[in-house]
Amino acid sequence: MDLVSVRTVRTPSHRDDLSFGPGEHPLAGGTWLYSEEQPGLTGLVxxxxxxWRDTEHSAGGLRIAATCTIASLLRVAPEDDWRAWPLVDRCANALLASFKVWNQATVGGNVAVALPAGAITALLVTLDAxxxxxxxxxGERRIPVADLVTGPRTTDLAPGEVIRAFDVPRAALVAHTGFRRVSLSPHGRTGALVTARWSASGFVLVVTGATPxxxxxxxxxxxTAAEVDARLAAHDAWYxxxxxxxxxxRAVTRRFAAELVAEALGTTGGAA
Incomplete structure (x- = not known):
């Protein structure tokens, strides 16, 4: 879509240039910005x-720039013991986007738009980013991605704040992961996405798409499957x-959760 109200596009070269005036909005991939009308938008930064470098490996894990495209993330060569890495491909494909979108859409953009079906949000939350x-x-502040997204199209970001990067800990990258997804049609938007991560340190189940x-x-x-099911049955905020x-x-999430618990028990021999 043409953004006919935009009058300026600024290209900052240093952080000191990174500020936003009235009507300005940060631009990275722009796949959401250009997907619909943006009332009040007069400038892009x-x-x-x-x-920013797309990704950086370190002894502590992986750093992903907010401007890293999904295509660039998929091209990362994982370390030999990163058992969680197949989850990257699964979440990227959950977006049902073409290669053109993958080469424009950014990791930070998918999180910042805060759609319930944002599969990159699911990926980062599952990996404790x-x-x-x-x-x-x-200055800067650090916040778990799980707390950054607060609801449909809402985040914890204050006016003028920008996501710089996501830090994924090595402990999450070397863990096992599981993935389940469903939509109402073969090529429809995600109705429920349930992911899990497990290792000797514990089990994490993440629900997106089905929850705000x-x-x-x-x-x-x-x-046990019963323990997880009881917690999901008590949850009352479903999208x-x-x-x-x-x-x-709620129903498909509970079924997927039981499957992922069984999968985790199968790889751990019945104990974490």
């Missing part, structure tokens, strides 16, 4: 001009839109 957020005063914001259930070891009713989303 292109974050890609800052030249921490977002580094640049604040307008020149990521739902994270943690257990010190691999739980409602044309891509699925709350009752249906």
């Amino acid at each position: 292109d974050l890609t001009a800052l030249g 921490i977002a580094e957020v640049w604040t307008p005063d020149g 914001r990521p739902l994270v259930l943690r257990h010190p070891g691999v739980p 409602d839109d044309p891509h699925g009713s709350p009752d249906w989303r």
Whole structure:
């Protein structure tokens, strides 16, 4: 879509240039910005001009720039012991996007738009990623991605704040992961996406798509299916839109959770 109200596009080369005036919005991939009308938008600030490196390996894990495209993330060569890495491909494909979109859409953009069906949000939450957020005063703060997304199209970002990067800990990358997804039609938007991560340190179940914001259930070891099901049955915030009713989303989520617990027990021999 043509953004006919935009009058300026700025390309900052240093952090000191990174500020937003009235009507300005950060631009990275732009796949959502250009997908619908943006009332009140008069200027864009292109974050890609800052030249952030897409990814950086370290002993502590993996750092992913907010401007890293999904295609670039898929090209990362994982370390030999990163058992969680297949989850990257699964979540990327859950977006049902063409290669053109993969080469434009960014990791940070998928999180910042905060759609319940944002599969990159699901990926980062499952891997316990921490977002580094640049604040307008020149400082920064760190927040778990699980807490950054607060609801449909809402985040914890304050005016003028920008996501700089996501830090994924090595402990999550070397863990086992599981993935389940469903939609109402073969090529429809995600109705429920349930992911899990497990290792000797515990079991994490993450629900997105079916809930307004990521739902994270943690257990010190691999739980029983009944334990997880009881927690999901008690949860009362299920998303409602044309891509699925709350009752249906609750039902498929509970089924997927049981399958993922069984999968975890199968790889751990019955104990975390």
